[in-house]
Amino acid sequence: MRRRLCPALLLLFVISLIAPPAAAQENWRTFSVPEFGTRVEFPAGLFSESEGAPQRGSGQRFRTADGQAQLSIYALRREGLTPAGYLRANLQVPRQSLYYQRIAPNFFAISARHGDMIYYSRCNFGSEAIHCVYVIYPGDQKRAFDSVVTRISRTLRPL
Numbered sequence: 001m002r003r004r005l006c007p008a009l010l011l012l013f014v015i016s017l018i019a020p021p022a023a024a025q026e027n028w029r030t031f032s033v034p035e036f037g038t039r040v041e042f043p044a045g046l047f048s049e050s051e052g053a054p055q056r057g058s059g060q061r062f063r064t065a066d067g068q069a070q071l072s073i074y075a076l077r078r079e080g081l082t083p084a085g086y087l088r089a090n091l092q093v094p095r096q097s098l099y100y101q102r103i104a105p106n107f108f109a110i111s112a113r114h115g116d117m118i119y120y121s122r123c124n125f126g127s128e129a130i131h132c133v134y135v136i137y138p139g140d141q142k143r144a145f146d147s148v149v150t151r152i153s154r155t156l157r158p159l
Contacts, residue, residue, distance in 0.1 A: 028151075033059045036075030036129040041155035043148060047071045057132070069137035069145070071152070075129050083108035083125055109153065113139055122153045131156055 027045035032038060035058060047062035051070065054061050059074030081089070083103050093112055095101075100111040109122040118139050123132040133156055137145045 030155075031060065031073050033057075033073070033075045033131075036077075036131065037126070037158045038073070038075040038129070038131040039155075039157050040073050040131075040133055040152060042071060042073065042133075042152050046148065054134075057130075059132075069141075070135070072134040073132070074134075075131050078125060078128055078130050081125070081130065083123065086123065086125075086130065116140070118142055118145070120149050120153075122156060124156055124158070126158050129158070131158060 027043060028041050029044045030039055030041050032040075038059070042062070046064055047069070048065055049063045049067075051061035051063050053059070054072040054074040057074035057076035059072065062071045062073075063069065083106070087103065087108055087110070091110075093114065097114075098110050098112045100109070102109045107122065107124045109120075111118065111120045113119075116139050117136055120135045121132065123130050125131075133152055135145075135149050135152065137149075
């Protein structure tokens with residue numbers, strides 16, 4: 001015997017696939033790197049697990065409880081670098097693999113897909129420091145993470 005899904009249940013299922021993670025809708029807090037004057041808001045309800053120090057600079061790495069997504073917030077000395085120069089020195093994928101890139105005089109934002117994961121990075125360049133966020137999340141959750149990544153990116157500021 002085949003059962004038919006009620007249209008309302010089907011709609012709720014589809015919405016659950018594209019809605020932002022519930023934890024991201026609440027419990028936003030500010031994280032700062034005082035030695036460099038970095039400040040950013042992030043969803044502490046979503047990125048709730050500390051992963052220790054970031055791969056570069058000073059700051060903190062976080063992950064989701066299921067370990068599928070990561071957020072790094074970090075800062076480092078500018079040492080005369082420009083956004084384009086920083087990317088030339090540090091970009092670890094071919095430039096043509098980026099599906100989004102914006103490079104301005106005082107920041108860059110890039111995004112790429114590698115396998116099943118999406119990578120997003122933004123760095124703002126102050127007079128003495130570079131303030132950055134780096135987010136990795138599953139590609140099948142792109143629609144759910146888009147608004148989260150946008151808000152994180154827009155709140156990245158020097159103190």
